[in-house]
Amino acid sequence: MIVLKDILYKVAIESVKGSTAVDIKKIHFDSRLISAQDVFVAIKGETADGHAFIEAAVANGANVVVCEELPSEVIPEVSYIQVKDCREALAVMASNYYDNPSANLKLIGVTGTNGKTTVTSLLYQMFKTLGYKVGLISTVVIKVDDKDYPTKLTTPDSLTINSYLKEMNEVGVEFCFMEVSSHGIAQHRTLGLNFEGGVFTNLSQDHLDYHKTFAKYRDVKKRFFDQLSKKGFALTNVDDKNGNYMLQNTKAKTFGYGVKNLTDYKVKILEKSFSGLKLNINGTEVWSRFIGDFNAYNLLAVYAVADLLEVKDIENLQNLSQLKPVEGRYQHHMSSTGIHVIVDYAHTPDALQNVLQTTNDIRSRSEELITVVGCGGDRDTTKRPLMGKIAGNLSTKVILTSDNPRTEDPDSIIKDIEKGVEPQDVSKTLSITSRQQAIKTACILAQQRDIILIAGKGHETYQEINGIRSDFDDLKIVKELLDQLNK
Numbered sequence: 001m002i003v004l005k006d007i008l009y010k011v012a013i014e015s016v017k018g019s020t021a022v023d024i025k026k027i028h029f030d031s032r033l034i035s036a037q038d039v040f041v042a043i044k045g046e047t048a049d050g051h052a053f054i055e056a057a058v059a060n061g062a063n064v065v066v067c068e069e070l071p072s073e074v075i076p077e078v079s080y081i082q083v084k085d086c087r088e089a090l091a092v093m094a095s096n097y098y099d100n101p102s103a104n105l106k107l108i109g110v111t112g113t114n115g116k117t118t119v120t121s122l123l124y125q126m127f128k129t130l131g132y133k134v135g136l137i138s139t140v141v142i143k144v145d146d147k148d149y150p151t152k153l154t155t156p157d158s159l160t161i162n163s164y165l166k167e168m169n170e171v172g173v174e175f176c177f178m179e180v181s182s183h184g185i186a187q188h189r190t191l192g193l194n195f196e197g198g199v200f201t202n203l204s205q206d207h208l209d210y211h212k213t214f215a216k217y218r219d220v221k222k223r224f225f226d227q228l229s230k231k232g233f234a235l236t237n238v239d240d241k242n243g244n245y246m247l248q249n250t251k252a253k254t255f256g257y258g259v260k261n262l263t264d265y266k267v268k269i270l271e272k273s274f275s276g277l278k279l280n281i282n283g284t285e286v287w288s289r290f291i292g293d294f295n296a297y298n299l300l301a302v303y304a305v306a307d308l309l310e311v312k313d314i315e316n317l318q319n320l321s322q323l324k325p326v327e328g329r330y331q332h333h334m335s336s337t338g339i340h341v342i343v344d345y346a347h348t349p350d351a352l353q354n355v356l357q358t359t360n361d362i363r364s365r366s367e368e369l370i371t372v373v374g375c376g377g378d379r380d381t382t383k384r385p386l387m388g389k390i391a392g393n394l395s396t397k398v399i400l401t402s403d404n405p406r407t408e409d410p411d412s413i414i415k416d417i418e419k420g421v422e423p424q425d426v427s428k429t430l431s432i433t434s435r436q437q438a439i440k441t442a443c444i445l446a447q448q449r450d451i452i453l454i455a456g457k458g459h460e461t462y463q464e465i466n467g468i469r470s471d472f473d474d475l476k477i478v479k480e481l482l483d484q485l486n487k
């Protein structure tokens with residue numbers, strides 16, 4: 001049994017009503033999950049206020065309520081802990097409840113608009129090959145060494161994070177690589193975790209629906225570095241406009257990586273093709289099967305983190321050249337008749353620009369570059385016209401379609417994207433609401449050597465419409481269609 005006062009260690013408490021010497025079972029922030037002797041944390045969310053569910057939580061058996069405002073009627077058998085911020089309190093309690101698991105392994109957090117999944121997944125791959133037990137918390141999957149768990153968020157809530165870290169402790173994981181999203185930082189999901197290091201990849205427009213302004217989005221990301229301890233390291237992409245800004249107030253030891261500017265970790269791109277990149281990393285030539293300049297940054301970040309974690313240089317470079325691409329990130333497939341297909345998770349203007357630019361750099365220009373792209377519903381609407389403009393400017397044909405419409409009307413999302421398509425690009429742009437039909441049309445249009453880029457959903461194996469997720473896998477669908485069409 002765990003005693004309430006043990007999990008309240010370091011929680012900023014404003015007032016207490018009732019005993020803190022009570023036994024508790026689990027902590028939940030959803031009243032519907034509460035059973036007898038559980039702690040209910042009332043969170044003021046985006047759509048609901050957890051304080052409205054205190055009564056329901058108590059009816060389900062909660063014997064402790066953590067809240068920002070005490071309910072008008074308090075029940076004598078229940079302990080009430082009033083705190084300033086319930087999300088902060090939840091994060092601290094979660095660490096305490098699971099015995100501060102982040103202190104028993106080396107935890108590295110990766111933040112930035114694009115590249116988090118790629119960098120964390122490659123670090124997982126590299127450290128596994130080096131023979132360590134490794135953890136991964138990413139958009140695609142959570143891994144406790146070899147065991148996989150599904151996940152819905154990039155950075156899960158603090159209870160979930162700590163429960164997986166605890167499981168990692170139990171099986172002897174030494175290194176854990178995790179994605180730190182801006183929502184995660186804003187909602188204190190990672191607060192109180194003991195990070196050995198933090199990495200900044202880049203910053204461009206995304207999530208303005210949530211953060212409202214770019215400056216606020218940037219400053220939330222910076223908060224992650226402000227919170228690192230002086231024992232840790234902070235590694236930043238110095239070529240990014242905000243790279244140095246991120247580290248301005250960090251107490252951690254700072255390091256830089258980049259292609260354009262002189263810094264601690266440097267990469268030069270020597271050759272690029274659809275079969276990979278030839279790089280010069282800090283003076284040594286390395287071959288990798290990754291495609292695209294942006295992946296030179298990702299690989300360099302991986303090399304730098306491995307170096308900062310004291311992997312021997314020779315092993316680091318050898319392993320770097322063995323790394324395999326991550327699911328849905330510039331995933332390349334060649335059809336039986338020689339049509340190139342690229343499935344990529346580009347769902348921001350910057351990512352779309354990068355993948356298209358990269359593809360244009362590699363192709364010989366006589367082929368068509370057919371881009372199939374959409375934007376998610378209930379998310380940043382201002383990125384839609386920007387993505388329309390970029391798709392039109394950098395492709396020879398564009399098919400605008402649906403991504404995950406969620407609760408929005410798919411046609412009105414497409415109309416928002418169309419608004420950004422410039423006049424000279426209108427004649428090469430089609431709009432087809434059904435993603436399946438859009439992909440089929442691209443397959444019908446494509447000839448040998450042409451390139452079909454399907455952007456936005458990468459590894460996702462579903463399409464979400466009105467809260468219902470149906471099977472949908474871009475790569476599987478395009479392969480089936482090309483086969484059916486004998487292409």
Ligand SMILES: CC(=O)N[C@H]1[C@@H](OP(=O)(O)OP(=O)(O)OC[C@H]2O[C@@H](n3ccc(=O)[nH]c3=O)[C@H](O)[C@@H]2O)O[C@H](CO)[C@@H](O)[C@@H]1O[C@H](C)C(=O)N[C@@H](C)C(=O)N[C@H](CCC(=O)O)C(=O)O
Nearest residue numbers: 029030031043045046047048050053153154155157181183
């Ligand atoms: C906008 C957002 O970030 N929402 C997240 C947030 O929910 P919320 O606090 O707004 O919840 P709410 O619905 O307002 O409810 C408030 C509270 O009342 C509680 N409640 C509600 C009903 C009830 O009957 N009883 C009850 O106790 C809820 O459990 C909650 O604690 O906190 C929840 C728990 O941690 C998250 O699951 C939820 O993520 C939603 C599902 C989501 O889609 N989030 C996306 C936008 C997200 O976080 N994405 C990032 C970024 C990815 C990237 O960078 O690309 C990510 O890290 O994945």
Ligand SMILES: Nc1ncnc2c1ncn2[C@@H]1O[C@H](COP(=O)(O)OP(=O)(O)OP(=O)(O)O)[C@@H](O)[C@H]1O
Nearest residue numbers: 113114115116117118139154294329344345346351
């Ligand atoms: N270093 C990078 N710079 C710019 N774009 C990148 C970079 N790495 C990947 N991308 C592009 O961004 C897309 C998403 O990459 P990745 O999944 O690694 O990013 P992420 O930060 O995890 O995204 P999310 O916020 O959705 O979790 C890729 O499919 C690719 O198009």
Ligand SMILES: N[C@H](CCC[C@H](N)C(=O)O)C(=O)O
Nearest residue numbers: 347375376379403404456457
């Ligand atoms: N982590 C990203 C995922 C976007 C993926 C795209 N397919 C969409 O559904 O919008 C987000 O929450 O914005």
Ligand SMILES: [Mg+2]
Nearest residue numbers: 116117139154
């Ligand atoms: Mg990710």
